[in-house]
Amino acid sequence: DAKTTQPPSMDCAEGRAANLPCNHSTISGNEYVYWYRQIHSQGPQYIIHGLKNNETNEMASLIITEDRKSSTLILPHATLRDTAVYYCIVRGYNTDKLIFGTGTRLQVFP
Amino acid sequence: EAQVTQNPRYLITVTGKKLTVTCSQNMNHEYMSWYRQDPGLGLRQIYYSMNVEVTDKGDVPEGYKVSRKEKRNFPLILESPSPNQTSLYFCASSGRMSSGANVLTFGAGSRLTVL
Numbered sequence: 001d002a003k004t005t006q007p008p009s010m011d012c013a014e015g016r017a018a019n020l021p022c023n024h025s026t027i028s029g030n031e032y033v034y035w036y037r038q039i040h041s042q043g044p045q046y047i048i049h050g051l052k053n054n055e056t057n058e059m060a061s062l063i064i065t066e067d068r069k070s071s072t073l074i075l076p077h078a079t080l081r082d083t084a085v086y087y088c089i090v091r092g093y094n095t096d097k098l099i100f101g102t103g104t105r106l107q108v109f110p
Numbered sequence: 111e112a113q114v115t116q117n118p119r120y121l122i123t124v125t126g127k128k129l130t131v132t133c134s135q136n137m138n139h140e141y142m143s144w145y146r147q148d149p150g151l152g153l154r155q156i157y158y159s160m161n162v163e164v165t166d167k168g169d170v171p172e173g174y175k176v177s178r179k180e181k182r183n184f185p186l187i188l189e190s191p192s193p194n195q196t197s198l199y200f201c202a203s204s205g206r207m208s209s210g211a212n213v214l215t216f217g218a219g220s221r222l223t224v225l
Contacts, residue, residue, distance in 0.1 A: 034213075036214075041147075041198060041219060041221075042218065042219065043114075043200055043202075043216030043217050043218050043219055044153070044200070044202075044214070044216050045216070046213045046214065046215075049213070087152070087153070091212075098143070098155065098214065099155070099169075100145070100152050100153035100154075101152050102150065102151070102152040103152060
C-alpha cells in the first residue's frame with residue numbers, strides 16, 4: 001500500500017475554506033484516495049474518496065493532482081464543528097489493509 | 111439505523127483476566143476490522159475479516175484473538191490482557207473490499223484500561 005504524508009496540524013478561521021494537503025507519491029494506478037475525520041475520540045467518519053477525477057459531495061471537495069501523487073481535501077466554509085483529525089488513506093483495489101497514519105489536526109477558530 | 115455497535119464502551123480490568131469486546135453490524139457487511147488507537151500513533155489495524163470464517167492479521171495482532179462465526183459479529187478477545195493493551199479500540203465494517211471503492215463504518219469505540 002502507498003504511504004501518505006500529512007502535516008501534523010493546521011489552523012483555519014471559521015467561514016474560510018480549509019485546504020488539507022496529502023502526499024501519496026508512491027500511489028499506484030488502481031489505488032483510491034480516501035479521507036476520514038475523527039472528532040475528539042469518536043469513531044472516524046467517512047468524508048470522501050476518489051481515484052483520478054476531482055470529487056465533491058455535501059461535506060467536501062477532493063482535488064487530486066494529474067500525476068495522482070498528492071491530493072487536497074477542501075472544506076469550503078469551515079465551522080467550529082469541523083475541528084477534528086483528518087486522515088488521508090490510500091487503498092488498493094484488492095488490498096484489505098487500511099493504514100490510517102496520524103493525520104492532520106485541524107483547529108477551526110472563531 | 112445502519113450502525114456498528116461495540117460493547118463495552120468503557121472497561122477497567124486487571125492483568126491476566128480474559129475479556130471480550132463485542133462488535134456487531136446490521137448492514138450485512140462482508141468486511142470487518144479492529145483497530146486500536148494510542149496517542150501519537152494514529153489508528154493501527156489489529157485483525158480483519160473478509161467474510162465468515164475468514165480472518166487475517168493486521169499490523170499489531172500480538173495479544174489478540176478474533177473470530178467470525180456469523181456475518182454480523184466480530185468479537186475481539188484478549189486472552190491475558192496486559193497494561194500495554196490499554197487503548198481505545200474501534201471496530202469497523204464495510205461491503206466487500208475487493209469490489210473497488212469501499213467505505214468503512216466505525217463503531218463509537220471501546221476504551222479499555224488494564225491495570
